[in-house]
Amino acid sequence: MLQRFAYRLNLALEPWFPEQRLFLKSDTATRFVRLRPLTQAMGLMLGTLAMGWMMVASALLIVDMLGQANSRDQVASQTEVFAQRLEALSADRDLRVAEAAGAQSRFNLALDQVSAMQERLLAAETRLRELQTGIDVIQNTLRRTIRERDTARAEAQTAQAALAAGGSGSPVTQAEDLARTLDLMSEALTSAARDRDTMLTEVAEAEAKTAEVAKAKAEVEARNAIIFAKLEEALTVSVEPLEKMFTAAGLNPDDLISAVRSGYSGQGGPLVPIKLSTMGLSGSPDETRANAILATLDTLNTYRMAAFKVPLGLPLKTSFRLTSGFGGRNDPINGRHKMHEGQDLAGDYGDPIYATADGTVTYAGWENGYGRLVKISHAFGIETRYGHLSDIGVKVGQKVSRGEKIGDMGNSGRSTGTHLHYEVRLSGTAVNPMTFIRAARDVF
Structure with missing residues (x-):
């Protein structure tokens, strides 16, 4: 069956692939190899397939080489862009460090100003208390003088009544006693009036100074509020990016702060809160805001130390x-996934x-x-x-x-x-x- 099919196939291919014979001659004999039409057709087909495969493989290789060249160009371009980005980040980092140093300097200057203003405020309040004490003393003295004046008036009226009733002694002696008594009372009343006028003047001056001190205190408090607001804003802008950075790196900011503070042994140490209890200002709004700013600044300083200890x-x-x-x-050497x-x-x-x-x-x-x-x-x-x-x-x-x-x-x-x-x-x-x-x- 197969032989008949092959015979018919050879007959069909005979017009295009006539039978060929290859003669192989040696010194002793001559042999030949018969190439039937089917054999020639199969050889041509295999050769054509091999040639087509070579052309397709060559095309794929050329396309791959061109793709690799483009990929290298893209990688080079991306590398250049990444390097530029790194330079920009480095410049931005230096700017941030300079801004932090400037904020630190401004905070120290503002803290000195706040300290000086608080000292002036304390001195003004001390002076106010002294003036209030002086006013109390003047008022007490004035009340005592008024009482003494009323007593002298009562005694004068009593003496006049006695004279009118015709008391004992000669009229000349009684007149002399009355004259001396009136002179003493007049001098006492004149002295009391002078003291009263002097005390009223001192009271007016003390009230004016008290108003000036209260105005100066209000101005100091207003300036303190502005300074505190600027410091709080600057510290918030400085601390928030650091917290986000550590959080993005998978580190807990609170744990970092605790670890840095527990192991910190350099000069300076953490900032100590302000305490004004001995000055009568403990718990004041300024003290509370100042302590909050110091705590935030201490956190900023702790973050700065932590940033150098973390590989960022x-x-x-x-x-x-x-x-x-x-x-x-896939491992580049053995190809295994790992x-x-x-x-x-x-x-x-x-x-x-x-x-x-x-x-x-x-x-x-x-x-x-x-x-x-x-x-x-x-x-x-x-x-x-x-x-x-x-x-x-x-x-x-x-x-x-x-x-x-x-x-x-x-x-x-x-x-x-x-x-x-x-x-x-x-x-x-x-x-x-x-x-x-x-x-x-x-x-x-």
């Missing part, structure tokens, strides 16, 4: 591009690598997979790792500051190209480093 910066200052990110991926616990940043061989926060070097050497590796322990249970380095510039136990160089970019260990493998770990668990980098963009 970038480990590179040169141009780079982001390659493999944090999360699951967890990538850091962020890869590709750059030039030998680019300097910098610490992203203050800390202590806990490891500096070779480790399988990482190659040359540096581990830095930071506050709040945070650790950063810098892998595949070409050179290590720090030692175990060394204290490093944020922005301090710790090594150079390389290709050591299990790596397919020059790059930095950057990790951030919280309490030993790897987290996405880009969370910390993005959180600092709006502040630094």
Whole structure:
């Protein structure tokens, strides 16, 4: 059946593919190979298919090469844009630091002014109390003088009545006694009138000074209210971005403040609230607002110290591009799907690598997979790792500051190209480093 089908197929193909014979001649014999029409047609078909496959593969390869070229151009463009963004963020960070320093200076100046005004206010209130005491003394003296005047008048009337009744003694003696008595009463009344007028003048002056002191006190309170309002606004604008930054990084601001205050041992210490209980002003509105401002300023200062202890910066200052990110991926060497616990940043061989926060070097050497590796322990249970380095510039136990160089970019260990493998770990668990980098963009 198959032979008959093949025979008929050969007859059908005979006009286009006539039977060919290939002669193979040797020294002793001559042989030939018969190429039937079906064999020739199949050979042509296979050759055509092979040629078509080669053309399609070549086209796909050319398209892929063009796509890779476009992708490289896009990556270069994105890298340039990202570098410009980083420069702008750096400039904005410097501006924010300058603004914070200016706000600190303005606050210190305002605090000095508030202190001076409070001292003047206390002096004015002391003077007011003294004047009130003087007024009380003058009023008491005036009342006593009036009583003495009334008593003298009563005695004079009694003497006149006695004279009129014709008391004992000669008329000449009685007249002399009456004259002396009248002179004494006149002098006493004149002296009492002078004292009264003097005291009334002093009372008027004391009341005028009291009004001036009250007016000065009101002006001081109005100026204090304006100063406090400006300080509260400036501190609110400074503290809110820092709180958002730490929250975006997955850190609790309250826990950060507690940890920094418990471990803070530098000069200065936390700001102490104002206490005016010995001056009679405890619990006043100005004291309450001043203490609230001091508490906010202490929080701002604590956030500033925490920012240097948390890895919020970038480990590179040169141009780079982001390659493999944090999360699951296909391993570039064996193709297996596994967890990538850091962020890869590709750059030039030998680019300097910098610490992203203050800390202590806990490891500096070779480790399988990482190659040359540096581990830095930071506050709040945070650790950063810098892998595949070409050179290590720090030692175990060394204290490093944020922005301090710790090594150079390389290709050591299990790596397919020059790059930095950057990790951030919280309490030993790897987290996405880009969370910390993005959180600092709006502040630094």
